[in-house]
Amino acid sequence: MDRSIPPAIVAEGLAAAYGDRLIWQNASFTVKTGEFVAVLGPNGSGKSTLLRLLLGLTPPAAGSLEVLGKRPHRGNAQIGYVPQRRNIDRDLPVRGRDFVHLGIDGNRWGVALGNTADSHQQVDQAIMAVEARAYADRPIGRLSGGEQQRLLLAQALAGGPQMLLLDEPLASLDLRNQIVIAELVAELARANKLTVLLIAHDINPLLPIVDRVLYVAHGGVAIGKPAEVITTEQLSRLYDAPIEVLHDTHGHMFVVGLEAESAHHDA
Amino acid sequence: MATCSWWAWRRKARITMLEPYLAAVPYFGWDVLRDLQELFRYAFMQHAFEAGTMVALSAGVIGYFVVLRGLSFAAHALSHIGFAGATGAVLVGAGPLVGLLTFTMAAGGVMGALGQRLRGRDVTIGLVMAWSLGLGVLFTRLYQGSANLAIGILFGQIFGITTQEVAVTFIAGALTVLALVVIYRPLLFATLDEEVAEAKGVPVRGLAIIFMVILAVAVSEAVQVVGVLLIFALIVAPAAIADRFTTRPSRGVLLSAVLAVLFTWAGLTIAYYLPYPVGFFITTIAFWSYVLARVLSAVVARRATGRVRPWREEQVRHSP
Numbered sequence: 001m002d003r004s005i006p007p008a009i010v011a012e013g014l015a016a017a018y019g020d021r022l023i024w025q026n027a028s029f030t031v032k033t034g035e036f037v038a039v040l041g042p043n044g045s046g047k048s049t050l051l052r053l054l055l056g057l058t059p060p061a062a063g064s065l066e067v068l069g070k071r072p073h074r075g076n077a078q079i080g081y082v083p084q085r086r087n088i089d090r091d092l093p094v095r096g097r098d099f100v101h102l103g104i105d106g107n108r109w110g111v112a113l114g115n116t117a118d119s120h121q122q123v124d125q126a127i128m129a130v131e132a133r134a135y136a137d138r139p140i141g142r143l144s145g146g147e148q149q150r151l152l153l154a155q156a157l158a159g160g161p162q163m164l165l166l167d168e169p170l171a172s173l174d175l176r177n178q179i180v181i182a183e184l185v186a187e188l189a190r191a192n193k194l195t196v197l198l199i200a201h202d203i204n205p206l207l208p209i210v211d212r213v214l215y216v217a218h219g220g221v222a223i224g225k226p227a228e229v230i231t232t233e234q235l236s237r238l239y240d241a242p243i244e245v246l247h248d249t250h251g252h253m254f255v256v257g258l259e260a261e262s263a264h265h266d267a
Numbered sequence: 268m269a270t271c272s273w274w275a276w277r278r279k280a281r282i283t284m285l286e287p288y289l290a291a292v293p294y295f296g297w298d299v300l301r302d303l304q305e306l307f308r309y310a311f312m313q314h315a316f317e318a319g320t321m322v323a324l325s326a327g328v329i330g331y332f333v334v335l336r337g338l339s340f341a342a343h344a345l346s347h348i349g350f351a352g353a354t355g356a357v358l359v360g361a362g363p364l365v366g367l368l369t370f371t372m373a374a375g376g377v378m379g380a381l382g383q384r385l386r387g388r389d390v391t392i393g394l395v396m397a398w399s400l401g402l403g404v405l406f407t408r409l410y411q412g413s414a415n416l417a418i419g420i421l422f423g424q425i426f427g428i429t430t431q432e433v434a435v436t437f438i439a440g441a442l443t444v445l446a447l448v449v450i451y452r453p454l455l456f457a458t459l460d461e462e463v464a465e466a467k468g469v470p471v472r473g474l475a476i477i478f479m480v481i482l483a484v485a486v487s488e489a490v491q492v493v494g495v496l497l498i499f500a501l502i503v504a505p506a507a508i509a510d511r512f513t514t515r516p517s518r519g520v521l522l523s524a525v526l527a528v529l530f531t532w533a534g535l536t537i538a539y540y541l542p543y544p545v546g547f548f549i550t551t552i553a554f555w556s557y558v559l560a561r562v563l564s565a566v567v568a569r570r571a572t573g574r575v576r577p578w579r580e581e582q583v584r585h586s587p
Contacts (some may be wrong), residue, residue, distance in 0.1 A: 045392075055466045074555075075468020083462040093510040094459060106456030107467045111448055139514045155463070226436060 006069055008163060008195035009054065010018060013063035014051045014221075015052075022061060023049055028220035029214065031197070032164075036189055037223075038206045039199045041216035047199045048084060050216065051165045054197070055081060075107065080156030083200075085168040092141040096151035099140055100126055103155035110236045126158040127151070129188060146177040157188065164189065166198040170205060174232060178205040185209075203230060204252045230255065231238070275476075294541055306539060315425045315545075318433045319531040321440035322488045327527030328447050329485045330506035331520045332478065336458050339503045340389060341378055343411060344396040345486045346498040348374045351399040353420045353490070354406035363420060364435065367490055371397075372485035379479030382472060387578070423494035423546045425535070436488050443485045450474060455516055492531065497546045501527055511564040524564035 007248045009028045014150075015025035023046035031037055039047050052058040052066060056072035065071070068078055080103070100123050101265040105112060112119070127136045128148040135143055140151060149169055156164055166185065170178040186209040188238050200206055203226060205214065213229045215222045222229055228237075230253050243257035307313050333342050349367040356366025374395075375415045378385055385392070400530065407417040428436070436519045447454070455470045456464040467472045505526035509519045534549035541548075 030403055057466060072467065077467075079466070081466045083466075091510075092459075093514050094516060095514045098514075098516055099459065102456045102460060103463075103467075106452055106460075106464060107469050108452055111451045134295070138516075155460075159467075233387055 003094065005033045005203065007031060008035065009197075010066040011063065012065075014053070014060055014065055016046050016053055016058070017061035017064035018046075020113060022219070024216060024219045024221055025065070029221065029223040031195060031212075033195055036196045036209055037198070037210045037214050038203060038210040038211050039085050039197055039214045040201070040203060040217060045216045045218070047216050048167055050214075050221075051167055053082070054165060055079060058226060077159055078162045080159060080161035080164045080194075082123070082149075082152045082156050082164075082166045082169055084109070084171070085148070085152070088141045090141040092139060095137050096140045096143065096148075096154075096194065097123060097127065097136045099135070099151055100154045100158050103151070103158035106236065117240075122158055122160075127153040128155045129157060129182060129191075145172050146181060148180055149173065149177075153181075153185065153188075157192075161194065163195045164197070166196065168199050168201070170200055170202075176203075182206050182209055194249060205253065207253070226253070275565070283338050284457065284460050293540060294485035298401065306536060310430075311426050311428075312539060312562075313533070314428045314430065314433045315535050316532070318436040319425055319492050319535055320528055321437050322492050323527040323531040324524050325440040325447075326484045326489045326501040327483055327505045327582040328444055328520055330502040330504075331361050331509065331523045332447070332454060332458060333502055334506040334510060335516075336478075337386070338482070339386065340392060340487060342482060342502050343498060344392045344399075345371045345374055345479075345483055346490055346495045347376075347396040348399040349483075349490055350420055350495045351402035351406065353495075354403045354417065357416060358406045358410045364432065364487065364491070366487075367420075367487040368439075368484065371487050375478055375479035378470075379476035382475045393460030394460040403478065419494070420490065421488065421494050421496050422544060423490070423492050424490045425545055426538075428491060432491070436491065439484050439488055440540055443481050446477070446481050450477065451520075454478060489542075493546050493549055496530035497550050500530070500546075500550040505530065508557055511560045526556070 007104075009029075009031035011030070012028050013025075014027040016023045031046050031086070033121070039050065054067050055059055056067075056070055056074045056076065067076070067197060070076075075134070101119065103126070104119050104122055108161075127133055130153050132147065132150045132154060135147055139250060140147060140148060143151070153166075156166075164185070170181060171183070173181060182205050185196060185198065188194065197212075203210075209225060212223055213226045215229050215235070215238060217235075218240060219244065220238060222238055223254075224236060228246055232243060232245050235245060235255060236257075241257065243255060246253070246254045278573050293308075294301055295301065304530050307316070308530060344557025349371040352366035352368075353363035354366070355370070373576050403417070403420075407414070410416065452466065453469045454474055456467070461471055486498060486502065489498055493501050506519070508524040508526055509522035513522055530549055530552050532535050533552050534545050537548045538545035
C-alpha cells in the first residue's frame with residue numbers, strides 16, 4: 001500500500017458505550033484505504049456499535065476516531081452501509097429497484113422532478129454491478145436472501161461511496177451463497193477501490209478474501225492478519241479463557257472453547 | 268356543522284310532504300350532462316363534492332404510507348381519540364372540527380415520538396381508544412343536545428357541511444398533500460429502510476412525528492365524510508387495494524389517491540338518489556373493491572406460478 005495515501009480509519013484509545021455500559025475500550029487501530037477487514041466476535045460484543053461509531057450515529061465514549069480524514073458524521077455520502085437485516089415483509093409492495101434508488105436520492109426532500117435519467121442510469125449501473133438485473137423489478141420481499149443481499153449491496157454502492165460497512169451480509173445465507181456474496185463484495189471493493197469492514201460470524205468463507213481481521217471480544221479489540229489474530233494464544237488472551245484454534249487440511253479455522261459464548265452464534 | 272344529515276331530512280320529507288317530493292324526484296338517466304346538473308343542483312351537494320374530493324385526496328395519499336408503515340390501527344385509534352375531542356369541543360362551545368384537530372394532533376405527536384416503541388402495543392392503543400370513546404359518550408350526554416351530534420361525528424355528515432367548513436377542509440387537505448410531497452423521498456426511505464436512512468442523514472425521528480401530525484389532520488378531515496368509525500374505508504382501503512396492483516411507490520400513492528376519490532364520488536352520487544347514509548355506500552364500495560382486488564390479484568398470481576421463472580431458482584430450491 002502506498003504510503004502517501006491517507007488511512008481510511010484511525011482509532012486511538014477508542015471506547016464504545018451502550019447507554020451507561022462500556023462495551024469495549026482502549027481500541028487503537030488503523031485501517032488502510034482499500035483494505036478488506038472482517039470484523040469478528042461473539043454476539044453483543046459491540047461489532048455493530050463499531051459501525052455505528054464510524055457512521056456517526058453513536059458518539060465515542062472516549063478516544064478519537066477519524067473516518068476518511070474527518071470526524072464521523074451522520075449523512076456521510078462517502079460511506080455505503082448495509083445494516084443487519086431483519087426479514088423483509090413478503091408482501092412489501094416495493095421493487096428491489098426502488099430500494100436501490102433510495103440509496104441515491106432518498107435523503108433529498110420533495111419528489112423527483114425534471115430529468116431523472118441520470119439517477120435511473122446510476123441505479124441501473126449499481127444493479128448490473130451486483131448482477132441483479134434479472135430480478136430487480138420484482139417485489140423485494142419475494143426474493144431469496146441472497147438476491148435481497150445483492151440489491152441492498154447495490155443500494156449501498158449506488159451513492160458512489162469510498163467505504164462499505166456491512167453488518168452480517170452473510171447471515172442466513174447457505175454456504176454456497178456466502179462464498180458467492182463474499183467474493184462479489186471483494187470484487188466490487190477491488191474495482192472501486194473501496195475500504196470494506198464486514199461483520200461476520202464465520203471467518204472461513206472470507207479467508208481467501210480478507211486482508212485483516214478485527215476481533216471484538218470481552219471489552220477489547222484486536223486487529224491483524226487472520227493467521228496472527230485467530231490463534232490459540234491471541235483468542236485465549238482476548239477472552240481470558242482457554243480457547244483453541246484448530247486447522248483442517250484446507251486451511252479452514254475452527255474456534256473451540258467458545259461454546260458458552262457462541263451458544264447463539266449461529267442463530 | 269348541521270346536526271342532522273340530508274338523508275335524514277329527506278326521509279322525513281317523504282313522509283310529511285309526499286306530493287312535492289315525488290314531483291321533485293331527481294333525474295337519473297343516460298344523459299350524463301343532465302345527471303351532473305342534477306347532482307350539483309343544490310349547494311349542499313356542491314359542498315359535499317368539494318370537501319369530499321379534497322378529503323379523499325389527502326386520505327388516499329397518506330393512506331399509502333399508513334399501510335406501508337403498518338399504522339392502520341394507530342390511524343383508527345387517532346380518529347377515536349378525535350371523537351372525545353370533537354364532543355368535548357362542542358361541550359365547551361367550540362366547533363367539533365377544532366376539538367378533532369386538537370386531540371388527534373396531540374395524540375399523533377405522542378404516537379410519533381414513541382416511534383418504534385409503539386409497534387406491538389395494540390393493547391395500549393386499544394385501551395386509549397376505548398377510553399376516548401367513553402369520554403365522548405360522557406361529553407355527548409353532558410351536552411344534552413341531540414344524539415345526532417354523536418351520530419354525525421361517528422358516522423360522518425358530509426351533507427351538512429357549511430361553506431366555511433368547506434374552506435377549512437380545502438386548506439387543511441391541500442396542506443397535508445403538500446407536506447407529504449415535500450417529505451416524500453425521506454419518508455419513503457425512513458419507512459422502508461430506517462437504519463440506512465438514519466445513517467444517510469434522514470431525520471428519522473422527526474419525520475415520524477411530522478408524519479403522525481399530518482395523519483392527524485387527514486384523519487380529522489376524513490371524519491367529516493365517513494365519521495370516526497368508518498375511517499378505514501377512506502384511509503386504509505384504497506392504499507391496501509393499490510398495493511395489490513403496483514410495486515412502484517409513486518404509482519401506489521397516485522392509485523391510492525385516485526381510488527379514494529372515486530369511492531367518495533360514487534358514494535356521494537348514490538347517496539343523493541337513495542335515502543340511505545353516504546357512509547354506508549362508501550364503506551360498501553371500499554369493502555367490495557378490496558374483495559375484488561384480492562380475488563383478481565390471487566388469480567393473476569396463480570397464473571404466474573404456472574410459468575418457470577429463472578430469477579427465482581434459489582427460492583424455488585428452498586421452498587418446501
